[in-house]
Amino acid sequence: MKSIGVFDSGVGGLTVAKELIRQLPNENIVYFGDTARVPYGIKSRETVIRFSIENILFLLKQDVKLICVACNTASSFALPVIKNHFRVPIVGVITPGVREAVYASKNKRIGVIGTKGTIKSRTYETEIKQLDPKVKVTAAACPLFVPFVEEGWLKGEVVLSVVKTYLKPLRQAGVDTVILGCTHYPLLAPVIQEVLGKDITLIDSAKQVAFEVKKILASEDMLQRSKGGKHRFYVSDNPEWFSSLAERFMGRQLKDVRKVENV
Ligand code: DGL
Numbered sequence: 378m379k380s381i382g383v384f385d386s387g388v389g390g391l392t393v394a395k396e397l398i399r400q401l402p403n404e405n406i407v408y409f410g411d412t413a414r415v416p417y418g419i420k421s422r423e424t425v426i427r428f429s430i431e432n433i434l435f436l437l438k439q440d441v442k443l444i445c446v447a448c449n450t451a452s453s454f455a456l457p458v459i460k461n462h463f464r465v466p467i468v469g470v471i472t473p474g475v476r477e478a479v480y481a482s483k484n485k486r487i488g489v490i491g492t493k494g495t496i497k498s499r500t501y502e503t504e505i506k507q508l509d510p511k512v513k514v515t516a517a518a519c520p521l522f523v524p525f526v527e528e529g530w531l532k533g534e535v536v537l538s539v540v541k542t543y544l545k546p547l548r549q550a551g552v553d554t555v556i557l558g559c560t561h562y563p564l565l566a567p568v569i570q571e572v573l574g575k576d577i578t579l580i581d582s583a584k585q586v587a588f589e590v591k592k593i594l595a596s597e598d599m600l601q602r603s604k605g606g607k608h609r610f611y612v613s614d615n616p617e618w619f620s621s622l623a624e625r626f627m628g629r630q631l632k633d634v635r636k637v638e639n640v
Contacts, residue, residue, distance in 0.1 A: 418492025
């Protein structure tokens with residue numbers, strides 16, 4: 378029985394895995410977190426492309442029928458280049474989030490937040506403009522958000538002040554919709570919402586990504602019919618660290634996380 382492969386730079390992609398499991402409970406899932414080389418958000422385009430290809434090759438060895446790139450930085454830098462070079466469909470997190478944001482925005486002003494790499498790539502902006510050239514995009518890198526989330530700092534004075542500083546350009550631009558363009562940011566959604574105000578729509582693409590995966594599998598007649606999918610988790614380093622953070626990202630503990638020696 379073939380699986381859905383998912384990779385991320387580390388633990389953040391579990392937000393996407395969680396949604397895949399919820400929407401596709403019968404599917405087997407193989408998750409790979411590249412914890413030896415995280416973070417991707419500050420690495421160069423060439424490096425992120427190389428890591429992404431290596432991660433995909435690892436997943437292909439696990440007999441996958443589709444690969445989901447849960448990492449926004451990898452989706453931004455690598456997906457446009459590598460998407461059509463493999464024998465399985467590859468789904469990233471950018472396009473589903475863009476579609477939802479363009480649909481949600483009434484005033485055609487959309488904010489995008491992400492890692493330095495994601496923002497530098499301008500992939501979100503390019504895809505938004507392709508869908509609706511009239512939309513004005515304001516993008517901001519928020520490099521401190523990932524360590525905050527991994528340290529469990531999801532609220533409090535320091536977090537609030539940093540969120541205010543990073544989001545100032547978005548507030549000034551009058552955006553009505555903001556794409557949470559990083560695996561970790563949905564965990565900071567309450568404080569982001571507090572800073573931007575309750576009328577602003579926050580887009581967390583995980584749900585749309587899982588929906589897209591389901592659509593592709595259905596259209597190719599590849600959906601699993603027998604009940605009870607199995608889930609395997611691999612990392613390139615530090616399985617204990619990964620397990621300890623998994624609960625925050627997935628809402629449940631992961632016991633059997635395996636370390637891969639050579640990706
Ligand atoms: N997974 C990354 C992303 O969504 C965040 C963590 C990192 O920088 O590797 O962009």
